[in-house]
Amino acid sequence: MLVEKVFLEGCFVLTPKVFEDERGCFFESFNKAIFEKQTGINTNFVQDNQSISSKGVLRGLHFQTGDFAQSKLVRVIKGSVLDVCVDLRKTSPTFGQHFSIVLDETKHKQLYVPRGFAHGFLALENDTIFSYKCDNFYNKNAESGILFNDEILNINWGLSRENLIVSEKDMELPTFKSLVDEY
Numbered sequence: 001m002l003v004e005k006v007f008l009e010g011c012f013v014l015t016p017k018v019f020e021d022e023r024g025c026f027f028e029s030f031n032k033a034i035f036e037k038q039t040g041i042n043t044n045f046v047q048d049n050q051s052i053s054s055k056g057v058l059r060g061l062h063f064q065t066g067d068f069a070q071s072k073l074v075r076v077i078k079g080s081v082l083d084v085c086v087d088l089r090k091t092s093p094t095f096g097q098h099f100s101i102v103l104d105e106t107k108h109k110q111l112y113v114p115r116g117f118a119h120g121f122l123a124l125e126n127d128t129i130f131s132y133k134c135d136n137f138y139n140k141n142a143e144s145g146i147l148f149n150d151e152i153l154n155i156n157w158g159l160s161r162e163n164l165i166v167s168e169k170d171m172e173l174p175t176f177k178s179l180v181d182e183y
């Protein structure tokens, strides 16, 4: 597996070794020993999630607060997404900065998003299957997030608002500034 450091400390892009033959292909989508050896992160994922999205669906930016914060290992099983993570660690030199990457079914790249980050993605194709591992359980009362089009974060999603499908819940998420002022 190829592991590449992202400029946001603790964030990694992982590319598995793919074995191809006349039947198709095989790759290990997660191997704890290799992951820990190559990232130096000792993690214990406890929950797998999966979502299916039409083209233009934008989910995020989400995170869980406090003791319920989650690190995530995210990947695309079918289709493609523009995946974005935002550093919300107040003591981080990259606080408020974000990293974007296209994850798709052909390159099989994965993104490891540490605790203390907000995460979201835009589905670039219909029937995109997004699958991810979390190292903490879902806790509805600890859910929080930031408006996807927050002016300070200034994330380029590549599509104009009228082409996006965003849940009512996500449209009511706070701005980055209101979150910073609150904590």
Ligand SMILES: Cc1cn([C@H]2C[C@H](O)[C@@H](COP(=O)(O)OP(=O)(O)O[C@H]3O[C@H](C)C(=O)[C@H](O)[C@H]3O)O2)c(=O)[nH]c1=O
Residues within 6 Å of the ligand: 049, 051, 059, 060, 062, 063, 119, 120, 121, 138, 167
């Ligand atoms: C996240 C989650 C949700 N749910 C329930 C709560 C709702 O009734 C329903 C849909 O949840 P939501 O609209 O929050 O789903 P997404 O918008 O895909 O949320 C995810 O979107 C971005 C990409 C993330 O990074 C987060 O992991 C996650 O928040 O599933 C659960 O039962 N367990 C869970 O772990």
